[in-house]
Amino acid sequence: SQQGEEDPQALSIQEGENATMNCSYKTSINNLQWYRQNSGRGLVHLILIRSNEREKHSGRLRVTLDTSKKSSSLLITASRAADTASYFCATKFSGGYNKLIFGAGTRLAVHP
Amino acid sequence: EAGVVQSPRYKIIEKKQPVAFWCNPISGHNTLYWYRQNLGQGPELLIRYENEEAVDDSQLPKDRFSAERLKGVDSTLKIQPAELGDSAVYLCASSLDFGTDTQYFGPGTRLTVL
Structure with missing residues (x-):
């Protein structure tokens, strides 16, 4: 079964706009990661945020983590056509390998 | 640096036929993972190797799936016999070791069972 649930399932925007995706999870985590998957390709690691962190930036990406609400968000600013992809959150359980x-x-x- | 290599990229077979997927992880990565990704879903772990030892195969359907990682480098995942429900993308990933958080994924093998 999958722990994380992303919201929305699909998002369509124009180039230059910001895109926000949310992820909710069920149990305590060690860290949360975001991956991108372009059509027909493997997943690429984007960013990792640990349970004791609240916000992290990487280029045009901003990730927040709220452990009290068991949720995270990924913000892509000034989006480009090349950002078209599927975005997945992945959680690592506390104490787990x-x-x-x-x-x-x-x-x-x-869209351009 | 070469990434994770997988072959074949696509495979179409009839049900009840056998199929095998091959993965070569990033050089020096001790941990290797096989995932299955169904259409519209995220990847689900099938098996994890630490060097040549399978340390988590709880999600691997052992009646028809098998895997090996001889010499702790490349790995093969086999399905015999394949069923219609096995149609999916099979992803291989590797990480430096079990404590490293970032996993590096290959492009996957898209399996279609007719």
Whole structure:
């Protein structure tokens, strides 16, 4: 079963707009990661945020984590057509080994 | 640096036929994972190897699936016999070791069972 649930399932925006995706999970985590998957390709690691962190930035990406609400958000600013992909959150349980549980993903379409 | 290599990229077979997927992880990565990704879903772990030892195969359907990682480098995942429900993308990933958080994924093998 999948622990993370992304919201929305699909998102369609214009180039230059910001895109926000949310992820909720059920149990205590060690860290939460976001991955991107372009059509027909493998997943690429984007960013990792640990349970004791609240916000993290990487280029045009901003991730927040609220452990009290068991939720995270991924913000992509000034989106580009090349950002079109599926985005997955993946959680690593507290005390567990390096086992990631992926959500079902948000499909983002950025139109020129 | 070469990434995770998988072959074949696509495979179409009839049900009840056998099929095998191959993965070569990033050089020096001790941990190797096989995931299955159904359409519209995220990947689900099938098996994890630490070097040549399978340390988590709880999600691997052992009646028809098998895997091996001889010499602790490349790995093969086999399905015999394949069923219609096995149609999915099979992803291989590797990480430096079990304590490393970031996993590096290959492009996957898309299996279609007719």
